[in-house]
Amino acid sequence: MSERRVxxxxxxxxxxxxxxxxxxxxxxxxxxEWVVLDALNHxxxxxxxxxxxxxxxxxxxxxxxxxxxxxxxxxxCKSFLRxxxxxxxxxxxxxxxxERDLVTVIDDFVAKLARVKPYLIPKEPxxxxxGEYRQTPAQLKRYKQFTLCINCMLCYAACxxxxxxxxxxxxxxxxxGHRWNQDSRDGGRDQRQEELAATEGAWECSFVGACSEVCxxxxxxxxxxxxxxxxxxxxxxxxxxxxxxxx
Amino acid sequence: MSRKPYVxxxxxxxxxxxxxxxxxxxxxFSCLFIGGWTLMMVWGLxxxxxxxxxxxxxxxxxxxxxxxxxxxxxxxxxxxxAVTWFNLTPKALPVQLGDEFVADGVxxxxxxxxxxxxxxxxxxxxxxx
Numbered sequence: 001m002s003e004r005r006v007x008x009x010x011x012x013x014x015x016x017x018x019x020x021x022x023x024x025x026x027x028x029x030x031x032x033e034w035v036v037l038d039a040l041n042h043x044x045x046x047x048x049x050x051x052x053x054x055x056x057x058x059x060x061x062x063x064x065x066x067x068x069x070x071x072x073x074x075x076x077c078k079s080f081l082r083x084x085x086x087x088x089x090x091x092x093x094x095x096x097x098x099e100r101d102l103v104t105v106i107d108d109f110v111a112k113l114a115r116v117k118p119y120l121i122p123k124e125p126x127x128x129x130x131g132e133y134r135q136t137p138a139q140l141k142r143y144k145q146f147t148l149c150i151n152c153m154l155c156y157a158a159c160x161x162x163x164x165x166x167x168x169x170x171x172x173x174x175x176x177g178h179r180w181n182q183d184s185r186d187g188g189r190d191q192r193q194e195e196l197a198a199t200e201g202a203w204e205c206s207f208v209g210a211c212s213e214v215c216x217x218x219x220x221x222x223x224x225x226x227x228x229x230x231x232x233x234x235x236x237x238x239x240x241x242x243x244x245x246x247x
Numbered sequence: 248m249s250r251k252p253y254v255x256x257x258x259x260x261x262x263x264x265x266x267x268x269x270x271x272x273x274x275x276f277s278c279l280f281i282g283g284w285t286l287m288m289v290w291g292l293x294x295x296x297x298x299x300x301x302x303x304x305x306x307x308x309x310x311x312x313x314x315x316x317x318x319x320x321x322x323x324x325x326x327x328x329a330v331t332w333f334n335l336t337p338k339a340l341p342v343q344l345g346d347e348f349v350a351d352g353v354x355x356x357x358x359x360x361x362x363x364x365x366x367x368x369x370x371x372x373x374x375x376x
Contacts, residue, residue, distance in 0.1 A: 015252070094257075097254045098254075138345055138346045163261060226335075
């Protein structure tokens with residue numbers, strides 16, 4: 001098994017002692033199949049136990065280990081060391097406050113996610129004994145890609161709009177609101193529109209498209225946002241030109 | 248232990264983080280050239296209303312090297328904007344037929360086809376053929 005050394009420049013920030021973050025260099029012996037997360041784990045276990053970062057599944061499912069790797073938002077568990085040349089720069093996800101080292105404060109995203117009501121709001125209440133909500137494969141296909149979101153927030157780190165305008169609802173929250181709006185079993189669209197169709201919702205987006213490019217699960221939040229814009233525009237015209245249709 | 252989250256100020260560094268951001272800014276800045284060209288057309292209309300001499304002078308100004316360079320730039324930016332925009336249409340307008348979505352190329356291709364057709368109609372109306 002081949003072994004080589006990689007150099008990592010990791011952004012460190014200790015809120016108890018540091019006034020500002022700084023980079024620290026680590027030299028790590030690594031194996032061919034290692035990802036950046038393996039290198040960080042090696043640092044934590046063998047070189048510097050004070051290094052803080054989030055991780056859990058090591059298989060691109062939990063969405064915990066999102067970080068900036070060479071200035072691109074990536075999952076550390078999905079970024080193979082062999083794909084990088086020279087010193088690898090590892091920083092916490094852009095656009096989020098730094099709690100400590102590579103750990104960010106994600107309260108803003110969590111609050112925004114709750115605002116879009118990312119859960120089934122049934123069209124009509126249905127008694128348990130009336131059975132399950134049925135759905136055809138075509139109806140499932142309509143929203144399925146959006147269900148693959150793992151809330152890793154790479155899209156927020158890639159989005160300059162979110163960086164510049166933090167009140168922007170952001171890609172994942174809009175995509176997940178749209179996911180339920182597209183669901184044939186759901187009747188909660190009117191409730192979600194207040195958030196999705198607001199100025200700080202879909203209309204803050206200027207279609208950079210970076211969110212969809214960096215998504216590790218190949219979800220297309222940029223697409224969802226544009227679809228929300230189109231639906232909202234249609235809503236507006238119907239409401240103002242044909243109000244009898246909407247009531 | 249008290250919390251003291253550090254907020255990293257956003258600088259213009261993001262523009263160079265990845266080529267996609269530069270491409271995006273190019274698309275956004277194309278509006279300056281397209282808007283400028285539109286203003287030039289409005290100016291031309293005003294000159295036309297002032298009579299044949301003013302119109303002839305306007306046409307002559309259009310033929311100056313600086314004007315030709317600016318118009319070529321405006322055309323390049325307009326084409327860049329249109330192509331990048333049409334390539335994004337499958338995201339905004341997905342069409343589902345039965346269980347499957349229509350291929351992206353069909354949706355953007357339809358936009359390109361209509362664009363070509365309308366351009367042809369405009370050229371026909373302008374007596375280019």
